[in-house]
Amino acid sequence: MAASNSIAENIAGSPNHKMLHGTLQAAGLVERLGGDGEYTVFAPTDAAFVQIPPVTREGWMLPAQKQVLHAILNHHVVPGRIDSAELERLVDAGDGAAILKTLDGRDLWIRRSGASYILTSGSGNKAVITEADLAQKNGVVHIVDAVLIPAT
Template identity: 45%
Template sequence: MKHPRFILAVSLALLAPTAFAATPAATAAAASTARPSTDIVGGAMASPDHGTLVAAVKAAGLVDTLKGKGPFTVFAPTNAAFDALPAGTVETLLEPANKAKLASVLTYHVVAGSVDAATLVGQIEAGGGSATLTTVQGEALTARLANGGVALTDAQGNTARVTATDLRQSNGVIHVIDTVLMP
């Protein structure tokens, strides 16, 4: 019988329906043991589900940072996650006067190091059901197992569900989430 942690990690890894790995080159890279050639920003740009995130990363001046050596773990909200924010929130954050606030929100979705699904599940188990992840922004996210997957809770009490995992990039890993997290 397989260990429940292994089953959950495999289940999470199979949830990756986004376009990060949909291109033939990305699929071939994922199938091999070679390191992916696309960085975090390139991976997000290749996904039709992350156009708003890419625009926000550009507006916040974080492109060079997220193209850097890393490694980084990025919890990437989808376009639908940004669309679910209160009316006008995205437009306001994208204004040049709000660049620092936007950078704070975006870096709240980034953790230093490469934390794959199996590692995250292990951290949750070791923490007695939750794990605290310190973001690059400086504040914490709480990860828990919920409904057969991983849920992240932000400082405001909002919860994001991880919908795709282990989208490996040359400088880290992307996990797709269904909610924008707020510090």
């Protein structure tokens, strides 16, 4: 990922984020992540998407499920640029855990476990940050190993 490109451009060009790119297109979020504003994206890899049953993944792509897909993807985006140093500061200030507000205003919990940072979604599923601090011209991307599902 090139720091001179937008989040949307880098995800589109990433060989490990084809499914994320496709879902961003289906949900109509490419423009937002390619434009102005700064965002922190917890980007699930293709391997993370494969953990979701195929019938569920395919269902998300249907026009009738656009709002569901939109909510899922927004659960991976936090307004502002939050790098690993800031994540560490937030977690330390919260005695080992912090709450981040996602793009749609929902809570996303983050805590430290050893040297790793673990995100917990509103529905309770977890994702580990596997690669941090990928600088983008409009924010930062942290790679995660699971798709975070918001509470319904």
